[in-house]
Amino acid sequence: MDRFNELRQLLEADRSVRRFEQSRPIDADTLRALVDLTRYCASGRNLQPLRYRPVYTPAECEAVFPLTAWAGYLSDWPGPDDGERPAAYLVQCLDTRLTANCLCDDGLQLQAITLGARALGIGACIIKSFKTAELAFVLTLPEHFKPLYVLALGYPAEKIVLEKMTSPDDIRYYRTADEIHHVPKRELDELIIK
């Protein structure tokens, strides 16, 4: 039970972080250790077709950031300011020479990485909204590596709290004047089909 509670606490703490201590670097070894976690994930057909491009130099981070889109529900917020942008990224790519469809390997592996990052005190944000062709270009990705997700990483510089959902349609996260980010989550009873 202790391990269950530890896992639950880690999941509760594993929020999508969008403002970071940009000047606090995340090194190549840490990114490598995070990718190592993905080797233990389940994989459809055990094909293991996902690859990761680490991004951690300030120059590459600067090239990747403008290609990403942040927090669609915060319509008056253009994304993190200079100084609070990600210190690193992992770009998850599908090796299309192996398959055109990775089933749910992508999500499983992203979750393993974000949990591992959280355990190290590092915040993460899974980003699906990004400019694929431009990203492949700036990172000189070989054509057979198709970027699926950008995982932004950095030490958190924002407070995030979970909220009970007051209505089933109330899915939009929001930020209050005190700069706290609030994330509504459905109640357990809503998830269980009776």
Ligand SMILES: Cc1cc2nc3c(=O)[nH]c(=O)nc-3n(C[C@H](O)[C@H](O)[C@H](O)COP(=O)(O)O)c2cc1C
């Ligand atoms: C598949 C997926 C795609 C996402 N894409 C983006 C994105 O493009 N930009 C962004 O700011 N957040 C993105 N997110 C983060 C979600 O907005 C976030 O998970 C959601 O608001 C709930 O917050 P939480 O992760 O703290 O529980 C994505 C999350 C997932 C799982």
